[in-house]
Amino acid sequence: xxxxxxxxxxxxxxxxxxxxxxxxxxxxxxxxxxxxxxxxxxxxxxxxxxxxxxxxxxxxxxxxxxxxxxxxxxxxxxxxxxxxxxxxxxxxxxxxxxxxxxxxxxxxxxxxxxxxxxxxxxxxxxxxxxxxxxxxxxxxxxxxxxxxxxxxxxxxxxxxxxxxxxxxxxxxxxxxxxxxxxxxxxxxxxxxxxxxxxxxxxxxxxxxxxxxx
Ligand SMILES: Nc1ncnc2c1ncn2[C@@H]1O[C@H](COP(=O)(O)OP(=O)(O)OP(=O)(O)O)[C@@H](O)[C@H]1O
Ligand SMILES: [Mg+2]
Numbered sequence: 001x002x003x004x005x006x007x008x009x010x011x012x013x014x015x016x017x018x019x020x021x022x023x024x025x026x027x028x029x030x031x032x033x034x035x036x037x038x039x040x041x042x043x044x045x046x047x048x049x050x051x052x053x054x055x056x057x058x059x060x061x062x063x064x065x066x067x068x069x070x071x072x073x074x075x076x077x078x079x080x081x082x083x084x085x086x087x088x089x090x091x092x093x094x095x096x097x098x099x100x101x102x103x104x105x106x107x108x109x110x111x112x113x114x115x116x117x118x119x120x121x122x123x124x125x126x127x128x129x130x131x132x133x134x135x136x137x138x139x140x141x142x143x144x145x146x147x148x149x150x151x152x153x154x155x156x157x158x159x160x161x162x163x164x165x166x167x168x169x170x171x172x173x174x175x176x177x178x179x180x181x182x183x184x185x186x187x188x189x190x191x192x193x194x195x196x197x198x199x200x201x202x203x204x205x206x207x208x209x210x211x212x213x
Contacts, residue, residue: 002030003156003188004054009063011049022212023049027063029207031156036182036189038199041209047192050209051160054190055081067156077105080154084161086145088133095120095129098148105152119147122181139170143177150181156188164193175202 011024023046031037039047052058054065056075065072067079088097095116102112120129123143133141142162149157163171175198182189193199199206 003033003035003068004031004190005066006030006050006054007063007065009050009053009060009065011046011053011058012061013049024053024060027209031188031190033188034186035205036191036203038191038193038203038206039209040193040196040199040206042211043194045209045211047194047209048160051081051158051190051192055079055158057081077152078155080149080152080157082146082149082157082159082162084165086133086141086148088141088144088148090133093130093132094125094136094144097133097144098125098129098151101148101152115151115153119151122150122184123147123177137170139166139174142166142174146178146181150185154187156190158190158192160192161194162191163198164195171198178202 006027006029009024009027013021013023015021027046027050039050041047049058053060054072056072056079067076072079088094089100092100098119099112099116102115107115116129120126123146125140125143125147128136128140133144136144142165146162163174166174179202191199191203196206
């Protein structure tokens with residue numbers, strides 16, 4: 001059974017000048033449980049739109065998306081999302097940022113501490129947990145954003161150009177960390193990038209979205 005199944009997705013936007021933009025046209029795809037799929041395509045081909053629909057942040061005009069057998073109708077704890085910019089709360093320390101979702105979900109304190117210790121170590125943030133986001137580099141902030149998603153233990157992780165705002169060397173490090181993470185926890189991953197090399201390096205399968213006509 002596929003973990004994620006998108007069936008004949010159509011999405012239109014109304015642009016500022018009143019014209020209709022057909023952002024997604026008949027998109028059907030399946031991602032197997034534990035599979036790492038990358039979507040690649042030029043700017044404007046609908047990658048982010050598709051990811052947001054799978055995340056439940058945006059609704060499709062036609063078609064549907066399923067996680068296992070459940071139709072996705074809104075955001076859920078089963079699906080974690082990582083964007084290009086980690087958007088951490090500036091007034092919370094790194095640790096408290098990572099803990100945010102668990103606090104909201106009322107995860108018992110002891111379990112929170114255990115999960116925090118695990119992901120802070122895994123994402124190489126040890127020693128920085130009591131710092132504020134402004135005291136960290138862009139790459140470290142992105143690691144904290146990834147830890148904040150992982151700590152909720154989602155079944156699937158959706159990533160939209162998560163490494164494109166960091167320098168080349170940091171990007172290479174983060175890519176390798178993602179590969180290690182993948183070996184440690186076999187999550188279903190949907191990774192959006194415009195970089196074909198990154199897609200081929202990371203993913204089990206690469207799906208090409210063609211440019212809009
Ligand atoms: N809120 C919106 N209102 C109107 N048009 C939009 C909106 N969001 C996206 N679009 C349009 O829909 C199309 C697909 O956009 P989308 O952001 O999904 O592309 P993308 O593949 O993620 O591009 P990029 O690589 O630049 O991030 C584009 O033509 C874009 O201009
Ligand atoms: Mg995009």
